[in-house]
Amino acid sequence: MFPRGRKLLLGVAGGISAYKSCDLLRRLQDEGFIVDVVPTAASLNFVGKATWEALSGRNVVTDLWSDVTNVPHISLAKESDLIVIAPATADLLAKLAAGRADDLLTNIVLASTSPKILVPAMHPEMWSNAATVENVKVLKERGFFVVEPAEGRMTGSDFGVGRYPDTVKIIEAVNKSIQQSADLTGKRILITAGGTREPIDPIRFIGNRSSGKQGFALAMAAASRGAQVHLVTANTDLPIIEGITTTAVETAEQMAAVLAVEFPHCDALIMSAAVADAKVLNYSDIKIKKESLGTVELDKNPDILKSLSQSKKAGQVIVGFAAETSSNESALEKSGFDKLSSKSLDIIYVNNVSGGAIFGSDKTEGLIIDNQKNVIKVPEISKDTLSDILLDQLVSKLG
Numbered sequence: 001m002f003p004r005g006r007k008l009l010l011g012v013a014g015g016i017s018a019y020k021s022c023d024l025l026r027r028l029q030d031e032g033f034i035v036d037v038v039p040t041a042a043s044l045n046f047v048g049k050a051t052w053e054a055l056s057g058r059n060v061v062t063d064l065w066s067d068v069t070n071v072p073h074i075s076l077a078k079e080s081d082l083i084v085i086a087p088a089t090a091d092l093l094a095k096l097a098a099g100r101a102d103d104l105l106t107n108i109v110l111a112s113t114s115p116k117i118l119v120p121a122m123h124p125e126m127w128s129n130a131a132t133v134e135n136v137k138v139l140k141e142r143g144f145f146v147v148e149p150a151e152g153r154m155t156g157s158d159f160g161v162g163r164y165p166d167t168v169k170i171i172e173a174v175n176k177s178i179q180q181s182a183d184l185t186g187k188r189i190l191i192t193a194g195g196t197r198e199p200i201d202p203i204r205f206i207g208n209r210s211s212g213k214q215g216f217a218l219a220m221a222a223a224s225r226g227a228q229v230h231l232v233t234a235n236t237d238l239p240i241i242e243g244i245t246t247t248a249v250e251t252a253e254q255m256a257a258v259l260a261v262e263f264p265h266c267d268a269l270i271m272s273a274a275v276a277d278a279k280v281l282n283y284s285d286i287k288i289k290k291e292s293l294g295t296v297e298l299d300k301n302p303d304i305l306k307s308l309s310q311s312k313k314a315g316q317v318i319v320g321f322a323a324e325t326s327s328n329e330s331a332l333e334k335s336g337f338d339k340l341s342s343k344s345l346d347i348i349y350v351n352n353v354s355g356g357a358i359f360g361s362d363k364t365e366g367l368i369i370d371n372q373k374n375v376i377k378v379p380e381i382s383k384d385t386l387s388d389i390l391l392d393q394l395v396s397k398l399g
Ligand code: C5P
Pocket: 252, 271, 272, 273, 274, 275, 276, 277, 301, 302, 303, 304, 305, 306, 319, 320, 321, 322, 323, 339
């Protein structure tokens, strides 16, 4: 889901890399943004107003004293869903950190409540100067997102950190920022993470390789989109996420008990935990001696998802996960469809975990299948990115 039709403001400060923002403007338009360009007076020495008007297809206002009847700094600040300043020079960073407003761009920034992305680009010595470092720190603390400059050759023969970053990096930051709009505000989302353990005795257990990274990434993404998240973790080793209600469990039965209480009150359940399909039949509460360790008898665990989906109310959305060991895409798809229908799910993410893949990794790859038979092939991406893609699907099912 792309942010089609969103209005974005591109501020351009006076650095030689201003010409690279001509390409950035084009790529932002490719992403469906309507872009208003606000160049500073100094930047017009590098790229002129006519270029920005021709590329953006929109009028370009360059100072506070033109088009006064429309109060451009207030109207542009209000209309823009996102502000990107590229390049952001050392002088502009200093002005923003000081809260100054002596030209159109700095007035807009002060007047806007939208997310703001800064793309600093300058000579390495200026970037590493203590004043700039301090200004960037202050701006980050105030919520500006900073796309770090790249390392490489500068305009002259110098080398270092301070180059205008790859356009792809800026587009990624823009999409992330837009997706993190509050489209889950007021929604209660129950998410499971990790892998359940079934004890054999007080020392030993039967477990699985799930790290919980996907569930945590989903919880973080859902919370940053405004959801009220309850995360149920099973044997994860990840730091607790501030502001998210977290309940830790060990076994499948404990997880089932927590979810039975919480499920009726949620708008969506995302079951990313790997739940043990079986438990140990005769748990011993004292350590089983080595000599007595023979066959471990198992008994089937309840299928949590299957039973919860039977009590699903209208409007509730359920997302399941399936870890398979098949590299054959059509087999993977078939098993995804089978589980989606047998567990009455709205969406399932199915992936191939053979050879130790995906479990514990920051990356994932698989198929998203929904109850309308749509299949989205997900190439190797980060678990954070998958979280946003899955949440986009979930939002569309929530209506
Ligand atoms: O059938 P399979 O275990 O592959 O299904 C995976 C999905 O079902 C996951 O979303 C998992 O959390 C859930 N599950 C469950 N209860 C079980 C086993 C799996 O809810 N006992």
